[in-house]
Amino acid sequence: MNDIYMDNNATTMVDPAIVEAMLPFFTEQFGNPSSLHSFGNKVGFALKQARKQVQNLLGAEHDSEIIFTSCGSESDSTAILSALKAQPERREIITTVVEHPAVLNLCEYLETEGYTVHKLEVDSKGRLDLDAYAKLLSDNVAIVSVMWANNETGTIFPVEKMAEMADEAGVMFHTDAVQAGGKIPMNLQETAIHMLSLSGHKLHAPKGVGVLYLKRGTRFRPLLRGGHQERGRRAGTENAASIVGLGLACEQAMKHMEYENTFVKALRDRLQEGILQQVPNAFATGDVDNRLPNTLNIAFEYIEGEAILLLMNKMGIAASSGSACTSGSLEPSHVMKAMGIPYTAAHGTVRFSLSRYNTMEEVERVIEAIPPIVAKLRKLSPYWGENGPVENPDQAFAPVYA
Numbered sequence: 562m563n564d565i566y567m568d569n570n571a572t573t574m575v576d577p578a579i580v581e582a583m584l585p586f587f588t589e590q591f592g593n594p595s596s597l598h599s600f601g602n603k604v605g606f607a608l609k610q611a612r613k614q615v616q617n618l619l620g621a622e623h624d625s626e627i628i629f630t631s632c633g634s635e636s637d638s639t640a641i642l643s644a645l646k647a648q649p650e651r652r653e654i655i656t657t658v659v660e661h662p663a664v665l666n667l668c669e670y671l672e673t674e675g676y677t678v679h680k681l682e683v684d685s686k687g688r689l690d691l692d693a694y695a696k697l698l699s700d701n702v703a704i705v706s707v708m709w710a711n712n713e714t715g716t717i718f719p720v721e722k723m724a725e726m727a728d729e730a731g732v733m734f735h736t737d738a739v740q741a742g743g744k745i746p747m748n749l750q751e752t753a754i755h756m757l758s759l760s761g762h763k764l765h766a767p768k769g770v771g772v773l774y775l776k777r778g779t780r781f782r783p784l785l786r787g788g789h790q791e792r793g794r795r796a797g798t799e800n801a802a803s804i805v806g807l808g809l810a811c812e813q814a815m816k817h818m819e820y821e822n823t824f825v826k827a828l829r830d831r832l833q834e835g836i837l838q839q840v841p842n843a844f845a846t847g848d849v850d851n852r853l854p855n856t857l858n859i860a861f862e863y864i865e866g867e868a869i870l871l872l873m874n875k876m877g878i879a880a881s882s883g884s885a886c887t888s889g890s891l892e893p894s895h896v897m898k899a900m901g902i903p904y905t906a907a908h909g910t911v912r913f914s915l916s917r918y919n920t921m922e923e924v925e926r927v928i929e930a931i932p933p934i935v936a937k938l939r940k941l942s943p944y945w946g947e948n949g950p951v952e953n954p955d956q957a958f959a960p961v962y963a
Contacts, residue, residue: 570740594801845859
């Protein structure tokens with residue numbers, strides 16, 4: 562029986578057609594795209610086509626607004642640091658408490674450099690308060706950076722509205738769209754979004770390639786300086802094979818978007834329904850009415866998410882707890898803490914993130930596998946008695962250090 566992969570928000574399988582499209586750029590078409598001869602021209606033309614494919618997915622007005630980078634994290638850092646360098650008099654940043662570490666860790670570092678970082682809080686469903694946001698917008702703010710959709714819960718944020726509010730206040734707006742890209746429709750030319758980050762390996766392209774969308778007219782300072790590549794905005798010889806792969810991945814994402822928002826969504830909904838029907842003291846986290854079509858985050862109370870994952874892994878099922886970029890920490894996810902999920906549930910969250918390669922048969926196998934795993938772990942839990950959760954679970958397990 563084949564293993565089941567439901568961790569697509571961590572990374573995706575590279576589509577076989579994309580691998581095939583990339584292969585010539587390791588052998589026959591190996592020229593440097595900056596070279597004037599035919600070897601370089603062929604590669605340069607392929608990069609131009611890939612830029613157009615990314616432009617179409619994002620709904621950008623100009624293909625020159627697409628800058629190729631090495632990953633989403635580089636795009637995030639470039640956007641935020643550019644805004645600060647271009648406006649040295651502005652010393653404030655607005656973001657959220659539930660951002661990816663690519664943004665949060667950079668903001669923490671910038672605080673040590675004397676910048677003020679305002680982190681918007683979320684409610685129990687992971688939603689933002691736009692009134693609180695409006696009060697923070699001022700001439701002192703260099704940039705707002707808010708993710709389009711949360712990587713753990715899939716909750717979608719109103720970034721288009723937030724970008725309008727920022728633009729009216731004369732503030733730059735950046736969104737990390739690494740999870741949302743290719744899953745929900747975008748038309749950036751109709752928005753006030755100034756900068757957007759995308760990552761190839763989240764939409765069936767290879768790792769090591771990303772995009773920074775930069776709206777024409779936005780003040781910009783490069784992170785990497787050196788050669789003239791990307792119109793002088795990102796130095797370094799282009800990763801041609803991966804860029805070609807990313808371009809095709811964007812084209813395919815457009816073709817499959819309806820499928821993603823119907824069939825993949827139906828798989829996700831069946832998975833949620835099947836697990837929650839059979840497992841007591843479990844619930845879906847985030848805004849279940851406004852989330853990515855592929856993402857399901859379930860909190861299993863009174864047990865450890867890592868233990869669930871290990872037993873699932875033994876059965877050939879891959880998922881994750883929290884962000885793949887923070888797993889390994891014993892702390893519950895910062896996203897769950899921000900939503901006020903109780904400690905006894907925050908520790909037991911599991912994220913299932915599907916793709917167009919998952920099937921209903923796989924979903925049914927996971928639904929069958931989860932209840933016995935949860936039951937087994939609850940027998941070992943100090944918070945769980947013979948007939949369900951113990952009274953006052955906070956007092957049930959209070960270890961004392963020697």
